[in-house]
Amino acid sequence: MQLLRPIIRSIRPKGPNLNSAVPQPADLIHALPDPALVVDAQGIVSLANEQAAEMLESDPVGRHLSASLRVPAVLEAMKEATAGEGGASVDYDVRVPVPRSFRAHVSCLGPGKGALIVLRDLTREQQIERMRADFVANASHELRTPLAALSGFLETIQGAAKADQKAQERFLGLMKSQAERMRRLIDDLLSLSRIEMNEHVRPSGEVDLTQVAAHVRDVLSGMARDFGCELKLDGDGPLTVAGSRDELVQVLQNLAENALKYGSSGKLVEIIVRRSGDWAEVSVRDHGPGIAEQHIPRLTERFYRVNVQDSRSRGGTGLGLAIVKHIVNRHRGRLVITSELGKGSTFTMKLPVKG
Ligand code: ADP
Numbered sequence: 001m002q003l004l005r006p007i008i009r010s011i012r013p014k015g016p017n018l019n020s021a022v023p024q025p026a027d028l029i030h031a032l033p034d035p036a037l038v039v040d041a042q043g044i045v046s047l048a049n050e051q052a053a054e055m056l057e058s059d060p061v062g063r064h065l066s067a068s069l070r071v072p073a074v075l076e077a078m079k080e081a082t083a084g085e086g087g088a089s090v091d092y093d094v095r096v097p098v099p100r101s102f103r104a105h106v107s108c109l110g111p112g113k114g115a116l117i118v119l120r121d122l123t124r125e126q127q128i129e130r131m132r133a134d135f136v137a138n139a140s141h142e143l144r145t146p147l148a149a150l151s152g153f154l155e156t157i158q159g160a161a162k163a164d165q166k167a168q169e170r171f172l173g174l175m176k177s178q179a180e181r182m183r184r185l186i187d188d189l190l191s192l193s194r195i196e197m198n199e200h201v202r203p204s205g206e207v208d209l210t211q212v213a214a215h216v217r218d219v220l221s222g223m224a225r226d227f228g229c230e231l232k233l234d235g236d237g238p239l240t241v242a243g244s245r246d247e248l249v250q251v252l253q254n255l256a257e258n259a260l261k262y263g264s265s266g267k268l269v270e271i272i273v274r275r276s277g278d279w280a281e282v283s284v285r286d287h288g289p290g291i292a293e294q295h296i297p298r299l300t301e302r303f304y305r306v307n308v309q310d311s312r313s314r315g316g317t318g319l320g321l322a323i324v325k326h327i328v329n330r331h332r333g334r335l336v337i338t339s340e341l342g343k344g345s346t347f348t349m350k351l352p353v354k355g
Contacts, residue, residue, distance in 0.1 A: 038116055041113070044062065044065075045060040082114055089105050104120075191323055208238040214233055234272045242352070261315075289344075292306070300321045305318045336350065
């Protein structure tokens with residue numbers, strides 16, 4: 001004890017200035033990233049950070065908590081906590097001004113000392129969880145449909161068409177196309193998951209977009225011929241970006257295939273490569289039927305299709321533009337879609353120019 005005394009004295013703050021170096025409860029509340037409030041033993045708010053004032057749309061300090069947070073379950077938990085009965089977590093929803101979900105953590109600060117209430121916005125987390133569940137349900141449904149068709153054809157071949165070779169051949173052809181559809185879907189799902197996993201890592205290679213566009217034009221020249229459509233490249237000279245060549249080929253090929261699949265009635269699909277300030281832009285323009293305005297913001301959602309039957313009959317999986325969006329994000333770029341009904345659509349990928 002004798003030895004300790006001088007040491008204790010030397011670390012004890014001296015005078016008011018040194019005292020301010022010790023964090024006060026208000027400092028702690030303001031440093032919290034989530035909305036947080038302290039109430040006294042009567043439920044009057046004594047401290048609140050900016051996030052709490054913003055969320056409750058008024059400064060709650062000096063008033064009873066019930067004046068700004070009208071959630072009976074939270075008020076009940078606060079009553080128990082201020083009475084010294086421990087803490088609780090309460091989930092609740094608000095409807096106005098926009099629907100949101102919260103979790104309130106209510107903790108007792110000690111007998112007669114009130115309670116700390118920390119609020120967490122769960123809206124985004126719940127949205128992601130719902131999207132994940134929807135995605136699994138959609139992917140299973142998309143796979144189950146061709147699988148059910150395959151089983152049906154098999155039963156017919158084993159039963160009604162057992163002795164009919166011509167019918168069997170026809171059914172085998174149909175089975176092949178269903179198996180192809182399943183393969184395309186699995187390829188796209190794997191592609192999407194691989195790209196999503198790497199989305200935060202920016203690709204490091206150097207790619208000439210004009211050369212990528214020329215490659216895609218050559219690869220799709222046969223498809224364009226089959227659709228009776230001209231596929232034209234407009235752009236000269238190298239335009240270099242930081243990127244993964246394979247992924248940028250995948251983007252342009254997806255966009256050009258879509259333009260041919262859905263817009264070949266316009267007889268011309270153009271791939272235009274140009275520089276606009278610090279951006280390298282590649283546009284794929286068709287002169288087909290166009291896309292109604294309300295669909296445009298949703299086109300890059302997984303499995304979103306303007307017309308599901310039409311997409312399926314053209315071998316679509318509904319994942320092409322979702323893959324495109326993730327690749328463009330990974331390249332720190334933007335995808336801009338413009339369209340006019342009866343005139344056609346333009347899909348533009350904008351990437352930062354290298355150097
Ligand atoms: P899909 O495999 O169905 O083609 P995508 O994700 O590539 O899936 O495209 C989503 C939907 O966007 C398509 O089903 C189609 O309805 C629409 N779409 C895409 N490109 C075009 C285009 N150039 N013209 C008209 N509609 C298009």
